[in-house]
Amino acid sequence: MNAWLVQDLERAAHIAQRVIRSLSHPFGIADAEDVAFTASLGVVPQIEPGAAVPDVFDRADLALFRAKRTRRGGFRVSSSADARAPQASNSAPAA
Numbered sequence: 001m002n003a004w005l006v007q008d009l010e011r012a013a014h015i016a017q018r019v020i021r022s023l024s025h026p027f028g029i030a031d032a033e034d035v036a037f038t039a040s041l042g043v044v045p046q047i048e049p050g051a052a053v054p055d056v057f058d059r060a061d062l063a064l065f066r067a068k069r070t071r072r073g074g075f076r077v078s079s080s081a082d083a084r085a086p087q088a089s090n091s092a093p094a095a
Helices: 009-024 053-070 080-084
Strands: 041-043 075-077
Touching (some): 009 075
């Protein structure tokens, strides 16, 4: 998992779109045929002062899994309700 700290949501959306677009272009690996990837990203728009890092990553994970369910190769922004949602376990929801 990678994380970037970005000051505003518009900039975060721009970065997410660039990452997704960059990975979608086919490229060669050694002697193999060209390969292309899709990426789904979860974005947390705002971190509350004093927020625990694991809580922020949990919110990003939740947004990520929602992005995968909606459309592979896209991103989803975490909502404020995600910050209040209890986490039942550390396992990922079925995608």
